Amino acid sequence: MARAVRFDEYGEIDVLEVRDVARPQPGPGEVLVRVRAAGINPGENAIRLGVFRDVWPATFPSGQGSDLAGVVEEVGPDVPTWSAGDQVIGWVDTRASHAELVVVPAEHLVRRDPAVPWEVGGALFVAGTTAHAAVAAVGAGPGDTVVVAGAAGGVGSLAVQLARRAGATVIGLASERNHAWLAEHGVIPVSHGEGVADRVRAAAPAGIDAFVDTFGSGYVDLALELGVAPDRTNTIIDFAAAARTGVKAEGMSGSATAEVLGELAKLVAAGELEVPVAATYALTDVRAAYEDLMRRRTRGKIVLRP
Structure with missing residues (x-):
């Protein structure tokens, strides 16, 4: 089992819950990542409210989140590029990164430089x-x-x-x-x-x-x-x-690629790009994190730490 954010219907922040879910299993071309940090974004708030239901409908119960940084826990078949223990930065298109464990396509990951803090790596892709x-x-x-x-x-x-x-x-x-x-x-x-x-x-x-x-x-x-x-x-x-x-x-x-993500991560590691992190919240405090985000007064990113 693992903990993950879920919601069962469109609605305000109070529909969000953190639940025990089945441990995800990586398939061919996928890896299982233990999430160390996952950014939150205004677009996720709009999706949960149902603003984009005609374009990107949710399948309930729905997960949430795109950005992530973490450690490879398990590698699926046909993945020569990653091994258990690798530290990575990446994203998913499955609304699933607000969780302890998440399955990620191998090509959606770049290697994390230790000079990139976990919170920064976990908030880098979308923004x-x-x-x-x-x-x-x-x-x-x-x-x-x-x-x-x-x-x-x-x-x-x-x-x-x-x-x-x-x-x-x-x-x-x-x-x-x-x-x-x-x-x-x-x-x-x-x-x-x-x-x-x-x-x-x-x-x-x-x-x-x-x-x-x-x-x-x-x-x-x-x-x-x-x-x-x-x-x-x-x-x-x-x-x-x-x-x-x-x-x-x-x-x-136009820029949502591992190549661009890797370029941005290198700039961060070199001290040439600052990613301000306004606040970090435990996964269980996801509602408070979104309340903070929707005040629209933070400098930089808000990040969940599972």
């Missing part, structure tokens, strides 16, 4: 590949000035760093308590809220070239107000605004 894809979607590069909304969040905190690495000047929209962190990472901090358009213009008198929206709540319209072209504006959350305005709404799919 990291989404940030990577968002920066690529707007074509951020040398000479560009890029605005990132939600610049201190799980995806935003990585997007600002990746845009800087691409050579862009980056303006980060965030609350004042996050301004020092942004400045330490070479980002020009600007407070969100009323008057933000004027503050952005003052920070970038030559204009804005690209805009990454990780927060929603009207930032697509702000990008257009600032004169950013629709094909250089990308939102990862406000799909209605994207449909209305023609801006991009590219998620992580």
